[in-house]
Amino acid sequence: MKKYCFDMSGVSAPLELMPPDIHVTMWAKVEAILASGGVAVTKEIYDEMTHIPGSIGDCIRNNEAKLVLEVEQDGWDWRTYVEHVARMQLAYENVISEYNGNRKDTVGLNDISIIALAKTLGLPVVSMEATLKQVSEKKKRIPEICALEGVAHYDFSEFLRKAGIKL
DSSP: OOOEEEOTHHHHHHHHHSOTTTSHHHHHHHHHHHHTTOEEBOHHHHHHHTTOOHHHHHHHHHTHHHHBOOTTOTTSOHHHHHHHHHHHHHHTGGGBGGGTTSOTTOBOHHHHHHHHHHHHHTOOEEOOOOOOSSOOSSOOOHHHHHHHHTOOEEOHHHHHHHHTOOO
């Protein structure tokens, strides 16, 4: 059962801060959640995540079918997802990096895809992006878009708490 949608930074940044050779038990529990199908990602986010090294990356690559929800795949409401993506791309066009010369403190199309997936599934997004100190019409990141869309946003520590993972 899906419980979380992960952005790439939701895994990659914690790996840098909490290496798996030191935090063995914690990462084993995260791997178990990934391998059980508890995480949903878009194909775009999955493709980014395949570059994660080590056993976490191996777990991601070995569980593609459990992680990725594809458009036109049976078993989920992909039509609503497509509608959310299209609407969000228009609504947030001025803060999508691919549309504004990669301006700092904006979201990418992949970020929009994971927020749309989370909104469709009614799940939180896990990312390590912090809320901006000064939000504007030209600068919004994942936490701000999640708030505007009514989607919960967790950093990795909040994910660990919600998942009941203790060190």
